[in-house]
Amino acid sequence: EAGVAQSPRYKIIEKRQSVAFWCNPISGHATLYWYQQILGQGPKLLIQFQNNGVVDDSQLPKDRFSAERLKGVDSTLKIQPAKLEDSAVYLCASSLGVDYNSPLHFGNGTRLTVT
């Protein structure tokens, strides 16, 4: 099966600029996640979708971050305006659904550098 696809692979922007990341999950996976991974740390959950609804976004900095999953498939994560501390790898993951004890399948992430 095809894995989770993410793009772009790398992005360099200046602070206060905006940026968007795209994710295409594994076909048939109802749950989609965005994680932020700062160098040397574990992934931090930003938002979890079940189909096109939000399950949890309690750790998403909503003043600057937004995410959507239109039609319950692809998802985009946006940062506007970016800050230096947003420099991190943004990982997208998908799983079968919230009712399953199913593993997360991750993409290889987008490495964001904010200068």
Added chain:
Amino acid sequence: SQKIEQNSEALNIQEGKTATLTCNYTNYSPAYLQWYRQDPGRGPVFLLLIRENEKEKRKERLKVTFDTTLKQSLFHITASQPADSATYLCALDMSGFNKFYFGSGTKLNVKP
């Protein structure tokens, strides 16, 4: 608040030995726990899942234990190989809705 702790210091072992990694958690009783492997520049890859009513789970050279009294999981790699060198992450479902929080990971270095 929930806390998931993994040894932040790298674990260096000789090829052929058993590597043991620790995951401790506080303030929660997860229904299950997962272990992932992460290589540089790549996303985490799922290895094993263990439920709260399972004491131990095995897969080839991997073994996971789950002690809900100690609030601890141990991850073992037997007969370790240099190819096992990576960062290993534990993840706990804190909500019962497949919502996973990750530890900071432990870097394993297996020397030939």
